[in-house]
Amino acid sequence: MEIKADLCIGCGQCVIICPVQAIKLIDNIAVIDKNLCVECSICKRNADCPVNAIRSRRLKWPRVIRSPFSDVISTHRLTGIPGRGTEEMKTNDVTNRFGVDEIGFSIEIGRPGVGTHLGNIELFTTKLTSIGVNFERESPVSALLIDDSGHIKKDIKEERVLSAIIEFKVPLNKAILVLQAIKQIEKNIDTVFTVGVISQVMKDGAIPILDLLTQQEFSVRPNAKVNIGLGKV
Numbered sequence: 650m651e652i653k654a655d656l657c658i659g660c661g662q663c664v665i666i667c668p669v670q671a672i673k674l675i676d677n678i679a680v681i682d683k684n685l686c687v688e689c690s691i692c693k694r695n696a697d698c699p700v701n702a703i704r705s706r707r708l709k710w711p712r713v714i715r716s717p718f719s720d721v722i723s724t725h726r727l728t729g730i731p732g733r734g735t736e737e738m739k740t741n742d743v744t745n746r747f748g749v750d751e752i753g754f755s756i757e758i759g760r761p762g763v764g765t766h767l768g769n770i771e772l773f774t775t776k777l778t779s780i781g782v783n784f785e786r787e788s789p790v791s792a793l794l795i796d797d798s799g800h801i802k803k804d805i806k807e808e809r810v811l812s813a814i815i816e817f818k819v820p821l822n823k824a825i826l827v828l829q830a831i832k833q834i835e836k837n838i839d840t841v842f843t844v845g846v847i848s849q850v851m852k853d854g855a856i857p858i859l860d861l862l863t864q865q866e867f868s869v870r871p872n873a874k875v876n877i878g879l880g881k882v
Protein backbone atom coordinates (compact mmCIF):
# COMPACT_ATOMS: atom_id res chain seq x y z
CA MET A 650 0.00 0.00 0.00
CA GLU A 651 1.16 3.52 -0.70
CA ILE A 652 0.13 6.99 0.38
CA LYS A 653 0.57 9.88 -2.05
CA ALA A 654 2.38 12.38 0.14
CA ASP A 655 1.53 15.27 -2.18
CA LEU A 656 -2.20 14.63 -1.67
CA CYS A 657 -2.33 13.75 2.06
CA ILE A 658 -3.78 16.46 4.32
CA GLY A 659 -2.89 14.68 7.57
CA CYS A 660 -6.43 14.02 8.81
CA GLY A 661 -5.23 10.83 10.56
CA GLN A 662 -8.18 8.62 9.61
CA CYS A 663 -5.94 5.93 8.11
CA VAL A 664 -3.65 6.02 11.17
CA ILE A 665 -6.49 5.06 13.48
CA ILE A 666 -7.81 2.25 11.30
CA CYS A 667 -4.61 0.33 10.47
CA PRO A 668 -4.78 -2.98 12.44
CA VAL A 669 -1.01 -3.23 12.92
CA GLN A 670 -0.15 0.44 13.56
CA ALA A 671 1.88 0.64 10.36
CA ILE A 672 0.84 4.24 9.56
CA LYS A 673 2.21 7.29 11.35
CA LEU A 674 1.87 11.01 10.79
CA ILE A 675 5.27 12.57 10.16
CA ASP A 676 5.21 16.35 9.69
CA ASN A 677 1.43 15.97 9.27
CA ILE A 678 1.76 13.55 6.35
CA ALA A 679 0.76 9.88 6.66
CA VAL A 680 3.66 7.49 6.12
CA ILE A 681 3.44 3.69 5.92
CA ASP A 682 6.14 1.54 7.52
CA LYS A 683 6.57 -1.01 4.71
CA ASN A 684 8.00 -3.60 7.05
CA LEU A 685 5.00 -3.50 9.39
CA CYS A 686 2.32 -3.22 6.67
CA VAL A 687 0.62 -6.58 6.09
CA GLU A 688 -1.15 -5.46 2.88
CA CYS A 689 -4.62 -5.98 4.35
CA SER A 690 -6.14 -3.07 2.33
CA ILE A 691 -8.20 -1.92 5.33
CA CYS A 692 -6.85 1.64 5.05
CA LYS A 693 -7.80 1.88 1.39
CA ARG A 694 -11.24 0.33 1.87
CA ASN A 695 -12.27 1.82 5.19
CA ALA A 696 -10.33 4.97 6.10
CA ASP A 697 -12.56 7.07 3.82
CA CYS A 698 -9.57 9.19 2.84
CA PRO A 699 -10.96 12.62 1.95
CA VAL A 700 -8.40 13.16 -0.82
CA ASN A 701 -8.08 9.60 -2.19
CA ALA A 702 -4.39 9.49 -1.31
CA ILE A 703 -4.23 5.78 -0.44
CA ARG A 704 -3.27 3.63 -3.39
CA SER A 705 -2.71 -0.07 -3.78
CA ARG A 706 0.13 -1.18 -6.02
CA ARG A 707 0.96 -4.43 -7.76
CA LEU A 708 2.88 -6.59 -5.32
CA LYS A 709 5.82 -8.77 -6.33
CA TRP A 710 7.03 -12.04 -4.83
CA PRO A 711 7.63 -12.56 -1.94
CA ARG A 712 5.70 -9.52 -0.67
CA VAL A 713 2.59 -10.59 -2.55
CA ILE A 714 2.07 -13.40 -0.04
CA ARG A 715 1.12 -10.87 2.67
CA SER A 716 -2.24 -10.02 1.18
CA PRO A 717 -4.09 -13.39 1.14
CA PHE A 718 -3.10 -14.00 4.78
CA SER A 719 -4.26 -10.53 5.84
CA ASP A 720 -7.03 -9.28 3.59
CA VAL A 721 -10.36 -10.91 4.50
CA ILE A 722 -11.79 -10.06 1.10
CA SER A 723 -9.05 -11.56 -1.08
CA THR A 724 -9.50 -15.17 -2.15
CA HIS A 725 -6.55 -17.39 -1.42
CA ARG A 726 -5.23 -18.85 -4.69
CA LEU A 727 -3.97 -21.97 -2.97
CA THR A 728 -7.40 -22.99 -1.70
CA GLY A 729 -9.90 -20.80 -3.58
CA ILE A 730 -11.37 -19.82 -0.20
CA PRO A 731 -11.83 -16.16 0.84
CA GLY A 732 -11.30 -14.94 4.41
CA ARG A 733 -7.62 -15.79 4.74
CA GLY A 734 -7.92 -19.04 2.85
CA THR A 735 -9.39 -21.59 5.21
CA GLU A 736 -12.76 -22.83 6.34
CA GLU A 737 -11.03 -23.86 9.55
CA MET A 738 -13.03 -26.53 11.34
CA LYS A 739 -16.46 -25.14 10.64
CA THR A 740 -17.52 -27.90 8.30
CA ASN A 741 -16.27 -30.71 10.49
CA ASP A 742 -19.71 -32.02 11.38
CA VAL A 743 -20.68 -32.72 7.80
CA THR A 744 -17.33 -33.77 6.38
CA ASN A 745 -16.36 -36.12 9.22
CA ARG A 746 -12.82 -34.81 9.18
CA PHE A 747 -12.21 -35.89 12.76
CA GLY A 748 -13.03 -39.42 13.87
CA VAL A 749 -13.87 -40.69 17.34
CA ASP A 750 -10.25 -41.26 18.35
CA GLU A 751 -8.86 -38.20 16.61
CA ILE A 752 -8.22 -34.69 17.84
CA GLY A 753 -8.21 -31.69 15.53
CA PHE A 754 -6.07 -28.65 16.25
CA SER A 755 -5.92 -25.16 14.84
CA ILE A 756 -3.18 -22.78 15.87
CA GLU A 757 -3.71 -19.19 14.79
CA ILE A 758 -0.42 -17.31 14.91
CA GLY A 759 -0.73 -13.51 15.13
CA ARG A 760 -3.84 -11.37 15.51
CA PRO A 761 -4.98 -7.87 14.52
CA GLY A 762 -2.88 -5.41 16.48
CA VAL A 763 0.15 -7.71 16.55
CA GLY A 764 0.55 -9.71 13.34
CA THR A 765 3.36 -12.17 12.74
CA HIS A 766 6.21 -12.88 10.35
CA LEU A 767 5.75 -16.15 8.49
CA GLY A 768 8.92 -17.60 10.04
CA ASN A 769 6.89 -18.23 13.19
CA ILE A 770 4.92 -20.87 11.28
CA GLU A 771 8.04 -23.00 11.03
CA LEU A 772 8.51 -23.07 14.80
CA PHE A 773 5.31 -25.12 14.91
CA THR A 774 5.39 -27.06 11.64
CA THR A 775 8.88 -28.53 12.12
CA LYS A 776 8.00 -29.72 15.62
CA LEU A 777 4.57 -31.01 14.59
CA THR A 778 6.05 -32.88 11.64
CA SER A 779 8.44 -34.70 13.96
CA ILE A 780 5.43 -35.76 16.07
CA GLY A 781 3.72 -37.12 12.95
CA VAL A 782 0.57 -34.98 12.67
CA ASN A 783 -1.63 -34.91 9.56
CA PHE A 784 -1.77 -31.37 8.20
CA GLU A 785 -5.08 -30.29 6.69
CA ARG A 786 -4.69 -30.36 2.90
CA GLU A 787 -7.22 -27.57 2.34
CA SER A 788 -5.24 -25.09 4.42
CA PRO A 789 -3.03 -22.41 2.83
CA VAL A 790 -0.39 -22.88 5.52
CA SER A 791 -0.03 -26.58 4.60
CA ALA A 792 0.65 -25.47 1.04
CA LEU A 793 3.64 -23.42 2.24
CA LEU A 794 5.49 -26.51 3.49
CA ILE A 795 8.29 -27.45 1.11
CA ASP A 796 9.73 -30.65 2.59
CA ASP A 797 9.02 -33.60 4.88
CA SER A 798 10.54 -31.78 7.86
CA GLY A 799 7.94 -28.99 7.97
CA HIS A 800 10.11 -26.16 6.60
CA ILE A 801 8.77 -23.23 4.57
CA LYS A 802 10.50 -21.31 1.79
CA LYS A 803 13.36 -19.16 3.04
CA ASP A 804 12.36 -16.10 1.06
CA ILE A 805 8.95 -15.76 2.73
CA LYS A 806 10.06 -16.10 6.36
CA GLU A 807 10.41 -12.36 6.94
CA GLU A 808 7.09 -11.49 5.30
CA ARG A 809 4.56 -10.10 7.79
CA VAL A 810 0.89 -11.10 7.80
CA LEU A 811 -2.07 -10.44 10.08
CA SER A 812 -2.28 -14.09 11.05
CA ALA A 813 -1.78 -17.60 9.71
CA ILE A 814 -3.70 -20.68 10.79
CA ILE A 815 -2.06 -24.11 11.03
CA GLU A 816 -4.61 -26.95 10.95
CA PHE A 817 -3.98 -30.62 11.57
CA LYS A 818 -5.22 -33.70 13.35
CA VAL A 819 -3.61 -36.41 15.45
CA PRO A 820 -4.70 -39.69 17.03
CA LEU A 821 -5.87 -39.07 20.60
CA ASN A 822 -2.78 -40.82 22.03
CA LYS A 823 -0.47 -38.29 20.35
CA ALA A 824 -2.39 -35.21 21.49
CA ILE A 825 -0.28 -34.90 24.63
CA LEU A 826 2.88 -34.56 22.51
CA VAL A 827 1.28 -31.71 20.60
CA LEU A 828 0.27 -29.92 23.80
CA GLN A 829 3.77 -30.31 25.24
CA ALA A 830 5.30 -28.98 22.01
CA ILE A 831 3.01 -25.93 22.12
CA LYS A 832 4.14 -25.20 25.68
CA GLN A 833 7.78 -25.32 24.56
CA ILE A 834 7.23 -23.07 21.53
CA GLU A 835 5.39 -20.54 23.70
CA LYS A 836 8.74 -19.72 25.32
CA ASN A 837 10.42 -18.76 22.03
CA ILE A 838 7.77 -17.14 19.87
CA ASP A 839 7.63 -13.35 19.43
CA THR A 840 3.90 -12.96 18.85
CA VAL A 841 0.57 -14.12 20.23
CA PHE A 842 -1.16 -17.34 19.20
CA THR A 843 -4.44 -19.10 19.92
CA VAL A 844 -4.96 -22.85 20.09
CA GLY A 845 -8.27 -24.39 19.03
CA VAL A 846 -9.01 -28.05 19.77
CA ILE A 847 -11.85 -30.11 18.34
CA SER A 848 -13.08 -33.51 19.39
CA GLN A 849 -16.21 -35.54 19.18
CA VAL A 850 -18.39 -35.81 22.28
CA MET A 851 -18.76 -39.44 23.38
CA LYS A 852 -22.19 -41.02 23.79
CA ASP A 853 -21.89 -40.69 27.58
CA GLY A 854 -21.13 -36.97 27.22
CA ALA A 855 -17.40 -37.31 27.92
CA ILE A 856 -14.87 -35.22 25.98
CA PRO A 857 -11.53 -37.09 26.33
CA ILE A 858 -9.29 -34.16 25.38
CA LEU A 859 -10.60 -31.98 28.23
CA ASP A 860 -8.69 -33.83 30.96
CA LEU A 861 -5.52 -33.73 28.91
CA LEU A 862 -5.80 -29.98 28.40
CA THR A 863 -6.31 -29.38 32.09
CA GLN A 864 -3.38 -31.62 33.02
CA GLN A 865 -1.14 -29.63 30.69
CA GLU A 866 -2.36 -26.36 32.27
CA PHE A 867 -4.25 -24.99 29.28
CA SER A 868 -7.18 -22.78 30.23
CA VAL A 869 -10.20 -24.26 28.48
CA ARG A 870 -13.14 -22.33 27.09
CA PRO A 871 -15.50 -24.84 25.47
CA ASN A 872 -17.36 -23.55 22.43
CA ALA A 873 -20.18 -25.09 20.48
CA LYS A 874 -21.53 -23.82 17.22
CA VAL A 875 -24.50 -24.76 15.10
CA ASN A 876 -24.08 -24.06 11.40
CA ILE A 877 -27.30 -24.24 9.44
CA GLY A 878 -26.97 -24.95 5.74
CA LEU A 879 -23.64 -26.75 5.74
CA GLY A 880 -25.17 -30.13 4.92
CA LYS A 881 -23.15 -30.57 1.75
CA VAL A 882 -20.48 -33.24 1.76
Ligand code: SF4
Pocket residue numbers: 650666667668669670671672681685686687688689690691692693
Ligand atom coordinates in the same frame (compact mmCIF):
# COMPACT_ATOMS: atom_id res chain seq x y z
S1 SF4 B 1 -2.69 -2.11 4.03
FE1 SF4 B 1 -3.33 -2.68 6.11
S2 SF4 B 1 -1.43 -2.93 7.24
FE2 SF4 B 1 -0.91 -1.78 5.39
S3 SF4 B 1 -1.03 0.34 6.01
FE3 SF4 B 1 -3.04 -0.20 5.16
S4 SF4 B 1 -4.24 -0.82 6.94
FE4 SF4 B 1 -2.09 -0.82 7.59
Ligand code: SF4
Pocket residue numbers: 652656657658659660661662663664678679696697698699700701702703
Ligand atom coordinates in the same frame (compact mmCIF):
# COMPACT_ATOMS: atom_id res chain seq x y z
S1 SF4 C 1 -6.82 9.35 5.38
FE1 SF4 C 1 -5.84 10.25 3.59
S2 SF4 C 1 -5.60 12.40 4.06
FE2 SF4 C 1 -6.04 11.37 5.99
S3 SF4 C 1 -3.99 10.97 6.84
FE3 SF4 C 1 -4.60 9.14 5.68
S4 SF4 C 1 -3.77 9.46 3.62
FE4 SF4 C 1 -3.69 11.42 4.67
